Amino acid sequence: MDWISISSFMLYTAFIIYLIATFFFGATIKDKNKEHKKGIAGTIGITLTIIGFLAQMGYFIARWIASGHAPVSNQFEFVTSFGMTMVLAFIIIYFIYRLSILGLFALPVAMLLIAYASMFPTDIAPLVPSLQSHWLYIHVTTVALGIGILGISFVAGLIYLIREVDQSVRNANSIWLEIVIYTLFLFIGYIVITTAFSITDYHAEFEYPSDNNVLTVEYRLPAITGPNEGNLLSEGAMQPWFESPSWVDAKKLNTVIWSFFSGSIIYGLIRLIFRKRFGAVVQPFLKKAKPDLLDEISYRAVAIGFPVFTLGGLIFAAIWAQIAWDRFWGWDPKEVWALVTWFFYAAFLHLRLSRGWHGKKSAWLTVGGFAIIMFNIIAVNLILAGLHSYA
Amino acid sequence: MKKIKCECGHINPEGTVLCEACGKPIEENQHIEGNDKRKLLNMRYDGTARRSLTYNRSIVDKIWSFFSSVKVGIWLIVITLIASAIGTIFPQEMYIPAEAPSRDPAIFYEAEYGIFGKIYYQLGFHNLFSSWWYMILIALIGISLVICSLDRFVPLYKALKKQKAKRHETFLSRQRLFSETKQVSEEEKQKVVEALKKQRYNIQNENGHILAEKGRFSRWGPYVNHIGLIIILLAALLRFTPFLYLDEYVWVREGEEKVIPGTDGEFYIKNKAFTLDTYDIDDVENERFKEAIKKEGEPIAENYESDVVIYQAEKSAVTGAEPELKKIIEDNITVNNPLKFSGFTLYQAGYQLNEFKTMSFNVHEKNDPEEKALGTFTIDLMSPEREYKLDNGFRVKVENYYPDYYLDNGEPRSESKYPRNPAFVLWVYPPGSEERELSFIGIGKNIESQGENKYKIGIEDFEMRDVSGLTVRRDYTLPLFIVGAAIFMIGVIQGMYWYHRRIWIHPKGDGLLLAAHTNKNWFGIKKDIEKVISDTEINMVVDQQELED
Numbered sequence: 016m017d018w019i020s021i022s023s024f025m026l027y028t029a030f031i032i033y034l035i036a037t038f039f040f041g042a043t044i045k046d047k048n049k050e051h052k053k054g055i056a057g058t059i060g061i062t063l064t065i066i067g068f069l070a071q072m073g074y075f076i077a078r079w080i081a082s083g084h085a086p087v088s089n090q091f092e093f094v095t096s097f098g099m100t101m102v103l104a105f106i107i108i109y110f111i112y113r114l115s116i117l118g119l120f121a122l123p124v125a126m127l128l129i130a131y132a133s134m135f136p137t138d139i140a141p142l143v144p145s146l147q148s149h150w151l152y153i154h155v156t157t158v159a160l161g162i163g164i165l166g167i168s169f170v171a172g173l174i175y176l177i178r179e180v181d182q183s184v185r186n187a188n189s190i191w192l193e194i195v196i197y198t199l200f201l202f203i204g205y206i207v208i209t210t211a212f213s214i215t216d217y218h219a220e221f222e223y224p225s226d227n228n229v230l231t232v233e234y235r236l237p238a239i240t241g242p243n244e245g246n247l248l249s250e251g252a253m254q255p256w257f258e259s260p261s262w263v264d265a266k267k268l269n270t271v272i273w274s275f276f277s278g279s280i281i282y283g284l285i286r287l288i289f290r291k292r293f294g295a296v297v298q299p300f301l302k303k304a305k306p307d308l309l310d311e312i313s314y315r316a317v318a319i320g321f322p323v324f325t326l327g328g329l330i331f332a333a334i335w336a337q338i339a340w341d342r343f344w345g346w347d348p349k350e351v352w353a354l355v356t357w358f359f360y361a362a363f364l365h366l367r368l369s370r371g372w373h374g375k376k377s378a379w380l381t382v383g384g385f386a387i388i389m390f391n392i393i394a395v396n397l398i399l400a401g402l403h404s405y406a
Numbered sequence: 407m408k409k410i411k412c413e414c415g416h417i418n419p420e421g422t423v424l425c426e427a428c429g430k431p432i433e434e435n436q437h438i439e440g441n442d443k444r445k446l447l448n449m450r451y452d453g454t455a456r457r458s459l460t461y462n463r464s465i466v467d468k469i470w471s472f473f474s475s476v477k478v479g480i481w482l483i484v485i486t487l488i489a490s491a492i493g494t495i496f497p498q499e500m501y502i503p504a505e506a507p508s509r510d511p512a513i514f515y516e517a518e519y520g521i522f523g524k525i526y527y528q529l530g531f532h533n534l535f536s537s538w539w540y541m542i543l544i545a546l547i548g549i550s551l552v553i554c555s556l557d558r559f560v561p562l563y564k565a566l567k568k569q570k571a572k573r574h575e576t577f578l579s580r581q582r583l584f585s586e587t588k589q590v591s592e593e594e595k596q597k598v599v600e601a602l603k604k605q606r607y608n609i610q611n612e613n614g615h616i617l618a619e620k621g622r623f624s625r626w627g628p629y630v631n632h633i634g635l636i637i638i639l640l641a642a643l644l645r646f647t648p649f650l651y652l653d654e655y656v657w658v659r660e661g662e663e664k665v666i667p668g669t670d671g672e673f674y675i676k677n678k679a680f681t682l683d684t685y686d687i688d689d690v691e692n693e694r695f696k697e698a699i700k701k702e703g704e705p706i707a708e709n710y711e712s713d714v715v716i717y718q719a720e721k722s723a724v725t726g727a728e729p730e731l732k733k734i735i736e737d738n739i740t741v742n743n744p745l746k747f748s749g750f751t752l753y754q755a756g757y758q759l760n761e762f763k764t765m766s767f768n769v770h771e772k773n774d775p776e777e778k779a780l781g782t783f784t785i786d787l788m789s790p791e792r793e794y795k796l797d798n799g800f801r802v803k804v805e806n807y808y809p810d811y812y813l814d815n816g817e818p819r820s821e822s823k824y825p826r827n828p829a830f831v832l833w834v835y836p837p838g839s840e841e842r843e844l845s846f847i848g849i850g851k852n853i854e855s856q857g858e859n860k861y862k863i864g865i866e867d868f869e870m871r872d873v874s875g876l877t878v879r880r881d882y883t884l885p886l887f888i889v890g891a892a893i894f895m896i897g898v899i900q901g902m903y904w905y906h907r908r909i910w911i912h913p914k915g916d917g918l919l920l921a922a923h924t925n926k927n928w929f930g931i932k933k934d935i936e937k938v939i940s941d942t943e944i945n946m947v948v949d950q951q952e953l954e955d
């Protein structure tokens with residue numbers, strides 16, 4: 016086997032192990048043991064998590080050897096690392112607080128990230144000149160670690176909310192919580208639908224005019240929306256239902272529409288089966304987790320993650336930008352959103368200094384922080400491309 | 407100033423909430439920290455008198471109170487955050503793509519994004535980050551940082567220095583972590599003290615009253631990091647001075663030697679060669695990138711490199727005379743590898759491939775199928791002459807020169823002043839004659855005015871060259887940014903990875919009261935206490951926090 020296949024194999028293995036570990040963390044709910052006392056299921060869960068993490072390290076190293084540079088240079092590689100650092104952060108927090116229920120949520124979120132990453136092209140690509148710097152690795156891995164730790168604060172905050180929000184009433188808290196959960200389902204929908212059509216190897220090629228040229232674009236999902244004034248070239252492929260306006264990227268819009276479709280269907284099925292909100296289904300299983308401990312963990316994760324994020328996302332980023340682009344700060348959208356993230360968590364830390372910002376409000380803020388992080392990874396790339404358009 | 411004397415004998419400044427020495431709540435001031443409505447004491451600044459909460463009479467007091475409020479600070483941060491986010495909806499002016507039909511912001515935003523683009527432009531969001539109001543926001547954050555830090559640091563520092571091991575009972579019982587044990591032997595108490603010492607707590611003992619403290623220095627973390635931020639803001643201000651910060655751009659053609667802008671004519675640069683390498687798929691080294699390169703559809707750049715020589719001009723005695731140039735450095739510049747000399751840094755920032763350098767033409771008879779040259783001449787495209795005299799008596803006069811020719815509604819024009827697509831309108835004067843003929847010639851174009859010319863001009867040859875775009879920087883503010891960032895990092899780490907923990911033991915009858923406070927990580931201090939009392943009968947502290955949401 017060559018390095019590249021070893022690396023994909025390792026990543027796949029890690030994914031499966033995380034999945035199994037999740038079930039063991041799920042089993043801890045039934046453990047009669049008091050919390051922080053180690054139950055056997057929790058021990059197996061964390062052991063598997065560590066093995067899975069090592070497998071993913073194996074992926075990382077093998078891919079580094081295969082490509083000759085640290086695998087943090089495109090969307091697939093970066094988001095995969097994010098999933099990995101989130102697992103690492105979980106392992107660290109687990110050994111501080113010994114809270115198994117955290118694994119039941121942290122691992123699925125990390126898996127969702129890895130699966131999401133795998134929908135992007137996974138070919139190893141050469142580095143353009145500006146990326147040929149050790150600061151690329153230093154900057155990107157530190158950022159990934161920082162947001163991995165901040166991600167755990169979101170996970171703890173989410174558990175807090177599912178546990179504490181009264182889901183039998185209709186109010187802002189319960190509706191927003193359901194929106195957050197629904198959003199997670201959209202990611203699942205995206206992954207399911209992309210995987211399904213990639214197994215069937217669906218292709219549809221369009222040509223469309225742009226300025227004075229005719230461009231072609233290849234869809235991997237059936238076109239619900241086609242390019243503006245586009246023309247379907249492939250035979251047997253589905254005709255688009257409508258044309259996109261000229262100022263949007265039709266292929267991306269099409270993917271978003273599909274994700275909404277399939278995510279909503281999966282979500283709808285689950286609601287049909289349980290006849291309850293998803294949060295309400297999960298809530299009874301969380302009774303054992305103490306809310307003040309969850310609150311503390313989510314705050315602590317920000318306290319630990321904030322300096323790491325500052326170092327990687329602002330300081331190392333600035334050093335590299337100074338060397339590569341002759342200015343350490345350029346107000347490029349990705350940079351601005353790193354600043355927005357930083358301001359957000361600074362505001363969070365200051366709010367925690369005052370009374371009245373613990374508990375639910377604080378948990379909501381960690382959800383908001385994570386939303387900003389994901390926005391920077393997904394939307395800034397899709398919509399506001401800048402210098403960082405590679406990742 | 408009205409001083410407040412506590413029953414322990416300590417004299418506190420006006421506005422004190424908890425006695426600096428013994429911690430007893432000072433009755434008339436409890437509303438200041440909102441303690442009157444709650445069981446637990448607000449311990450943020452140990453109940454010290456802060457100027458902002460004490461005086462509120464003069465305008466200065468009011469301004470001081472305003473800026474030292476964390477609430478105001480948070481609002482400033484949040485407003486800046488939202489403004490920054492809005493600034494990314496459409497590209498900033500400097501990121502308007504070069505290929506946009508019009509790069510004039512007044513046109514671009516509306517043309518590209520319709521009515522929203524127009525509003526965006528009119529509100530000034532296209533230049534948000536250098537707009538006056540964004541600057542003011544940042545400045546307000548800076549002022550707020552300074553004032554709030556002064557407001558809290560001084561009293562907190564004094565209070566922590568003056569604190570006594572012996573604390574008032576209510577102080578202990580109103581801490582978040584508290585327990586009372588009725589019966590404790592001296593031996594057990596000693597055990598606890600020893601265990602605390604082992605965990606590296608500093609112990610103060612005042613007649614059996616114990617204060618165990620560790621990590622006090624972490625309380626200074628926020629003040630340290632705020633100092634770092636202030637230094638960064640100052641550095642950003644200093645950037646506006648040209649001496650400390652210089653930012654120029656220079657295009658140098660291959661073979662060209664020119665003065666480096668911003669150096670007062672002291673330094674010259676010569677571009678020996680510019681190279682652009684792309685990844686070669688046939689190279690075995692790049693085999694692994696084949697798929698990615700194929701998908702990209704066009705070659706992927708591997709390296710941009712300018713080979714340059716830097717000269718320093720010797721001060722010449724005669725003003726106006728050509729300076730004498732002394733070579734000081736010969737090196738190459740690539741992305742990620744700038745060239746440094748005498749405080750200046752040159753960065754590989756741009757390039758232009760295949761610009762025309764010279765073009766040579768011949769004159770031949772129009773109906774000569776072999777196009778035998780009657781005479782030739784060469785035009786230097788950067789500085790064409792007005793007239794060329796050919797060997798055999800022909801003369802060619804340059805009527806018009808379009809370095810970067812294009813047709814604008816049938817009118818010939820030049821897109822830029824760079825010879826990327828040169829075209830000429832030329833007069834040809836045959837030997838000894840004033841019967842001139844008009845010709846238009848460019849790449850792939852050769853038009854005669856009336857169609858009855860006798861002579862025709864043909865392109866014989868041309869030379870091309872690349873152009874390197876280099877940024878010239880001199881930035882003396884960088885060290886200040888680095889110092890600021892370093893101090894900031896030290897401050898946050900100090901404040902986030904260490905914790906200020908205090909445990910009080912207060913003898914009462916045959917037993918004792920135990921209370922503890924930390925500025926964060928309550929889980930950790932509880933573990934500490936569990937450990938130190940594990941061999942004793944002392945009751946574990948109860949978390950009295952009122953979780954509110």
Ligand code: HEM
Binds near residue numbers: 548
């Ligand atoms: C972007 C700007 C700012 C950043 C990054 C920042 C950062 C920080 C950090 C990391 C802490 C420590 C928090 C903790 O230990 O949990 C802190 C504390 C604090 N900050 Fe800021 N800060 C900023 C602006 C401000 C402003 C404008 C104010 C003014 C009101 C302010 C007032 C405070 C106060 C009062 C503390 C608590 C000090 C203490 O615990 O003794 N900060 N800041």
